[in-house]
Amino acid sequence: MKKTIIALLLFTFNISCFAVGGDDCGDTDSKKARKLYESALTALKANNRQEAYRLLHEATQEDPNYANAWVEMAYINFRFSEDSEQRRMIQQADNYYNKAVNQYQKAADACPSIKNYDICLWLGEYYFKKRDFETTRKYIDLFVKNAKQHSGMERAKEIQRKINTYYELKSKPVPYNPVKVSGINTDLDEFLPMVSPDGELFFYTHRYAKKNDNYGDFKWVDEFRVSERDLQQKGKLIYKSGTPMQSPFNAGTDQGAVSVTIDNRFLYVALGEMTKTTGGPYQNFDIWVSEFADGAWQPLRNLGPNVNGRTSWESQPSISADGKTLFFASTRPGNIGFDENN
Secondary structure: OOOHHHHHHHHHHHHHOOOOOOHHHHHOOOOOHHHHHHHHHHHHHHOOOOHHHHHHHHHHHHHOOHOOOOHHHHHHHHHHHHHHOOOOOHHHHHHHHHHHHHHHHHHHHHHOOOOOOOHHHHHHHHHHOOOOOHHHHHHHHHHHHHHOOOOOHHHHHHHHHHHHEEEEHHHHOOOOOOOOOOOOOOOEEEEEEOOOOOOOOEEEEEEEEEEEEOOOOOEEEEEEEEEEEOOOOOOOEOOOOOOOOOOOOOOOOEEEEEOOOOOOOEHHHHHHHHEEEEOOOEEEEEEEEEEEOOOOOOOEEEOOOOOOOOOEEEEEHHHHHHHEEEEEEEOOHHHHOOOOOO
16 A cells, blocks of 8 residues: 555646646635635745645535645555555555545546646546546546647556446346256355366366265365267256366375366366475465376376565466467565465
8 A cells, every 4th residue: 555655646746736726626715715825825835734624624514625735635545555664654644545535536526637637547547446436437528639749648547448348248238047056066165167178078076075084074175077078968967076186296295276278188187285484384386287198187287487476475387279378367576465484
């Protein structure tokens, strides 16, 4: 959040009327409100934010459409938010931040053109990140239609394009009536499905209760299975009953998602192994590959340091159609919020 607040402070300071007068539509016809506003600017120059905020609040009470005053209030709240975050008062920082956003909206609604529609752009980007597309469209459309020679125009047009695509797709719903896959499902759990590119093989995980002979109780086991398509059922997507994948799979190691090349020759799989770190042991997932040769799957091979790491987590492999590019999910150094000890 800290980087976001710093960026906002720089942005807000640039559009603030702190040092210079604001746009005509951001001004007020109320002499009392303007006097309060000017007194607030004097207090701000003296670094007396509390007094400045009180005066600005009174100014907006006199004229609720006083956009310049709302901008200054937002600027002060962003400052308060930064101060609170530095003191690790996160909830208070969030409260100030949200107040500032609300005050930006009041400024933009009262005077969209203030500072060449800068606030409309900021609000559009803010709500786009929050996936509030209706509010995003309101401000981005205003900006794109009216802003003149603005460095953020291409950025805004890209957001506008994505929003328009979203609403176009949403306006054309398609039937969605999922049915169970015949031949695979049981009364127990089946999950992590992956169909081979040619549709002939169906890989998945089957969970069942296995009796523990040592204690007479049961434990849950996740079993990696494969099912072949029933080619005798012409025109129907039906698979035969699944069978456990043979060695090197189902060797007691926890397994995640899989992906298969278009020729069904290479199978990529995420496997978990206990790993020691300075924060203690944890289950580290890496991506491995097995080749189907001579009628059997060959021993699994770790993809190595270009993909996997001792203190990182890799899973969800997806191999491209040409087999040359591997996509995967990873938690590793450089990710936002990464902590090797957590």
